[in-house]
Amino acid sequence: IGVGTFKTAHRGHLTLIHLQPDGLEKVPNSLVAAKRMYRKRTKKADSNSTVVSRYPPADEYASTLQEANLLYWGSSIMGFTYSFILHFISKTAEKPPFDIPDLRFVHAGVAVSHEQVAENNVVTASLILRTYLLEVFIDMETEDFVKFIHNGNAVPLLQPDDLLYSFAESLCFT
Structure with missing residues (x-):
């Protein structure tokens, strides 16, 4: 994979x-x-x-x-x-x-x-x-899946212009 x-x-x-x-x-x-x-x-x-x-x-x-x-x-x-x-x-x-x-x-x-x-x-x-x-x-092609946080450190995987970016940031903060 x-x-x-x-x-x-x-x-x-x-x-x-x-x-x-x-x-x-x-x-x-x-x-x-x-x-x-x-x-x-x-x-x-x-x-x-x-x-x-x-x-x-x-x-x-x-x-x-x-x-x-x-x-x-x-x-x-x-x-x-x-x-x-x-x-x-x-x-x-x-x-x-x-x-x-x-x-x-x-x-x-x-x-x-x-x-x-x-x-x-x-x-x-x-x-x-x-x-x-x-x-x-x-299966990333058939399932609705978003990975918000990087495994190695608590930073968002999403780009700042993504609609879910602020949510990813809040998950990193908590």
């Missing part, structure tokens, strides 16, 4: 045996964005392409869990915020004089690829090979 500030994104499929009532996906074979952290990106001397240097597996695992934890907390805080707003709207006879935007965090999860280590034909441990942050796949 592409290379971002600190993650690469690839198309993937999430195959679930036990379906969950909510969360990342509810169907047995879902298209997802499989993302991997990287340490740095360097430009190849002989072309315009870039090469990414990956973290060692243990560091990639820790970084991915930290990113997933941030998404979890952000999603939870947003859920609490909307619950609070809707609770107070339900208590009043009048609707607010402004539209309340319908924002959402992308549902995500972590997938770990590992290899079992056996001694004397007995599995004694496993080695982490790769760690992926799995996110719901958003």
Whole structure:
């Protein structure tokens, strides 16, 4: 899919045996964005392409869990915020004089690829090979999606002349 500030994104499929009532996906074979952290990106001397240097597996695992934890907390805080707003709207006879935007965090999860280590034909441990942050796949051509804030720092991704720019600025401020 592409290379971002600190993650690469690839198309993937999430195959679930036990379906969950909510969360990342509810169907047995879902298209997802499989993302991997990287340490740095360097430009190849002989072309315009870039090469990414990956973290060692243990560091990639820790970084991915930290990113997933941030998404979890952000999603939870947003859920609490909307619950609070809707609770107070339900208590009043009048609707607010402004539209309340319908924002959402992308549902995500972590997938770990590992290899079992056996001694004397007995599995004694496993080695982490790769760690992926799995996110719901958003088809930018068919879905109405706006990414307001840059991942690497809290600045708007929208241009100042965009109609939603002031909203993006307010999200960065809060």
